[in-house]
Amino acid sequence: MLMMLLDSLFIDFNAYFASAEQHLRPELRGLPVGIAPLYTDATCCIAVSYEARAFGVRTGTMVYEAKKLCPHINIVEARPSLYVKLHHKLVAVVDSCIPVDEVVSIDEMACSLTSRWRDPGKAAAIALEIKQAIARRVGPCMRSSIGIGPNRFLAKTGTNMQKPDGLVIIQEKDLPHCLYGLDLKDITGIGRNMLKRLQTSGIHTVKELCAARKKELHGVWGGIEGDRMYARLRGEFVPCPPTRRSSIGHSHILPPRLRNQSGALAVLHRLLQKAAMRLRHLGYFASCLSAKIKYVGGGRWKDSVNFLETQNTFDLVRGLSLILQRRKPVVDAPLAVSVTLTGLLAAHNTTPPLFDRKKADRQAALFRTVDAINRDYGGRTVYCGSAHRAMHAAPMRIAFTHIPDLKTERD
Template sequence: MSTPAQPDRFHFLHIDLNSFFASVEQQLHPEYRGRPLAVVPTMADTTCCIAASYEAKAFGIKTGTRVGDAKKLCPGIILIEGSHTEYSKYSHAVKEAVEQACHVTSIPSIDETVCELIGREQEPPNARKIALAIKQSIYKNVGEAIRCSIGMAPNRYLAKVASDMQKPDGLIGLLPSQLPRAIAHLPLRELPGVGARTEARLNKKGITTMEQLLALDRNGMHKLWDSVWGDRLYHWLRGIDVGDDGAPPASDVQKTLGHSHVLAPQFRTITGAWAVAHKLLHKAAMRLRMEKFHTTSLCFNIRFALTREQIAHAEKSRRHSSGIEHASWGMEARFEACNDTLTLLEALQGIWRQCPKSSEQQKPFFLAITLHNLIPDDELQQRLFPDPNNRASLSSTMDKLNLKYGHTKLHFAGMLPARESAPTRIAFTQIPTKYGVDYM
């Protein structure tokens, strides 16, 4: 079945900031430009690089490379602990710079921006001019070290594919008349949504190259994916607009809110972990109120590092991205809808008392706190009797002071040892919001 001919126009631009976190550090520190640099979540050899400059990538260092391995690959590499606040500021600055050249349609992540073209903007020469104007605006208004690759395509999915085809500082257009042959040389993993597991599943079904994938007709694609995703992908790869353009499904109501943290070495004790857990809850509770939600469920997860002897005798262990073999434990607490810190803290304390304390649970290194079943404040059923302890008022007063002076200015005593630990971390899938003087 042949697809109808599409006019040679670009409907979308996908702007992908190159090695964004590392580039921000090189913008802030001119002395680091042209030198191998990696951004890390914490200064520990067991953690992983979350960004690498192109100079570091030349040594084989990339996102996910263990810091210890990065030092071996490049003994002179510069390691910088990531600054969530600075990256958020620069992400907002990039959006404003892009807006000066073209209206921003959506922001899929902290280092990506999407623009939808209209009318004569879609004509290839005009689309190219807009893309170059975006590059110039970022260079002029954000910084000379902040570079981007831009993909131009007839649908959003292919625009993202094109943005990855030439880095750094690339500009690639995929016109309908060039498709699908223009992408036939790409590895399967270059397609958004095709990770290691999906690639392995495709390989088992006999699809090992892009050419083999593109040779399938629509029915073949549907059978391969066993879902409507196959039908959509068939059209996307041929430049056809099927409505959603590969955008993530919209959600009218946020489902969860929380924080996770890999503990710094000095906090990898039971006492230290509790202090950090307290800090994570403090931040989550404040965000819950700022975003005008209540919650009825708190989930807590903790991972414990295992020794070689423990690994040998453990019934089940897992490997963290940092390479640490670990055992994990988690528990959920349910309660009446609330958004005050004290009630949530009592729920966390109840979970903490249930946490196992065997010899295999003595070296915690990772914590996660997630609030589920979020209820918008305006949909909350009002209580017949008011809160007798004025917990909501207490939290509101704490928020006013923390918004003005910083989110750790006023807190419960349990988080005091970890007040400066577990800083707000980099968000890949969303741009953090600034509450008062802090980004969270």
């Protein structure tokens, strides 16, 4: 068998949102910090600094519980746009050391090791160079765990093996025993459902997972993804299905009766909800929304907003409302509108939970139901209240079906 070379370097920032606040607000450095979400009433920590983790506070701990565990904890409201800005800076710094292949999530990046960097000594050197460059050019708070391995899966797994400020190299000779210290849930691709299925099949530890036959994993995963897991655990190179799409959008030329402000807004909202349904259908999350209005006189308006990756219509509607609110008044009549979602991430690459896990799960279930109803009864059967209001404001009845009572929206 050919010797497996190192192939992948993966960076995962530690307690990203909490570190970001400590970076942005030096008075928080060295102190326990818990980040609470911005856009929800949820009172649950979405990130926790290592100083607070020492008291048992974790991502997902309710704020009141966090205060009990760690009475002097600093609860900070999340500032997503600043974290996104910082993220772009970090990507640029890493990219100046080694080309970034893929931005996997707001706090994760994957790089390929080529030619001489595949040597373990050289790979470790580049990892240290990245850490130093970040400390020097961004700040010492932005610590990361770097994993290096013969495939991206193992490199990413390496980032879970040493935190904070880790550097782990997994070579062929370390496999599979180096993985035995991990819990099954630390393995990328094993979510809560898969964990249950593995347990039902008698696989309770990573050691048992590594010992399982290919056929067995094929059965547990219910298909080729099980074969992929088998190969990844052995350090084989397994190409992922690429993120083919870069945007999802819709545009519409307004019929004469809708060439007014409220008509344009109603259609924008409707297009957004259609795009959101497609986003979920295709299995993506978006982190940027832009909207355009063309006016009869030839004028144009365009604006966009960045946010943490989401596939939740409520988040997207809030984004659209935000940019519409900051639009300057225009006298011309609108002629055409469009909505585009970009910054797409495949669902398996996103990092749950960014917000209150329970609420996120509930809302995901809600939209699965809404999408199913719209598929079965037509795309206009159920939609969000914001579009409803906008449509009520439209002077003429548009060809939208009346909104059914969507109690669940009042979360």
